[in-house]
Amino acid sequence: MSDLIVGEHRCFDGRLLYCEHQSAVTNCRMRFSLYLPPAAAQGPVPLVTWLSGLTCTEENFTAKAGAYKKASELGLAILAPDTSPRGEGVADDEGYDMGQGAGFYVDSTEAPWKPHFQMYSYITRELRELVLQEFPVDSHKLGIFGHSMGGHGALTIYLKNQDIYKSVSAFAPIVSPMNCPWGHKALGGYIGEDREGWRQYDSCELIQALGEGLHRSKILVDQGLADAFLEEQLKPELFEKACAKVGQKLTLRRHEGYDHGYFFIQTFMDDHLAHHAALLG
Template identity: 65%
Template sequence: AVVAPDTSPRGPGVADDEAYDLGQGAGFYIDATEKPWAPHFAMESYVIRDLASAVRDNFPVDGRRQSITGHSMGGHGALTLALKYPEHFRSVSAFAPIVSPTRCPWGEKAFTAYLGEDRSAWAAHDASALMASGRAVGHFDDILIDQGLGDQFLEGQLKPELFEEACAMHRQTLTLRRHEGYDHSYYFIQTFIGDHLTFHAERLK
């Protein structure tokens, strides 16, 4: 079963922002603590608790065998949730993820809004910081990341080398594939999604 949750809460009674990288459509897979985003923006709890329970309760699936993946902000979510809750997942992969939101404009903007000015609270939602701390080291036999080298956000926002360095610190196996000629678009995902489905299927067996 492939489950694709939305990227944020939606609706007329839910806080929003005119920018594409904040508010509805950009929940960043964290539980907001600041107004007006709390309590609706609780995407971490939604994915880990509510969505997982809904799937188990309504479909003939084994809730103990899960994998997680995502693109860009969703890739950030996939990595951080897998590292924070390794007991929930057999495998994790990502497409062009934001690997260190505490060190890029997208993440700094979102985390300030959702979590407040205290940056010490941000590290728990940063995949590179989690990996550097040794979180979930050894749980995953491999982590798969695909990144396009023609991605317009590569240097300023995504910075895959930061996660690569953190994995190397703890000898965590990481397959980071860099692809010439691919940008941040859905064609990039379409090209490599089959590899990710195979990667997860092998570990869910």
């Protein structure tokens, strides 16, 4: 039994683990949950990493997404990390959209954020390597998905690391932080005011920079049309246009009546897990 585990629950014949460790990348204690399906008892299984949105912790997905029944059936492990560094001495902001609970999955270069807010490296390197080392997951079958800020994180991480992640999907993602207030505040604070540096964390910019002819898996995005953040912050049409321009395969589904919350996510979660399972094999 890994010494990372601080709690465990039986769930659909699999194991739901709560874990904690000292991060050398974020320089603080970090928490994550990990669901291991029954198939993991026989050997390594595919792993999908879920990135949550603003104000969330590792607990939001775990308690609200309703993902583990389908994950058990498909033989998928699901990793759900916290959304930022936390604790005494970790910088914070008065707003909900910056600081603790709002790491934006970037590596900060600016004070006072730089010492702890290195969430891009934490997710793609340290946490990934730790989970591969400690638990029965297949390093060649990794996917990533997320919601809102986490949808932004999933898309950008996938596009920059296609040698690592073989599948991606998102719920109501922030597709272009360069073109919305949340992104302006977060990237301006974490990365600085030079917008050239922001391009590496904007999925629309990354798609266009990658261009045509590269092998990329189909991307799945679901968006509720009753989402209060749709027009000002999310703007899925920008990503749709960027994908079309370079021939990136995209399924963008728009749903009448659905908002930004976890009831929306629950409704279409099975589709996302099936999407990843099909691509990861």
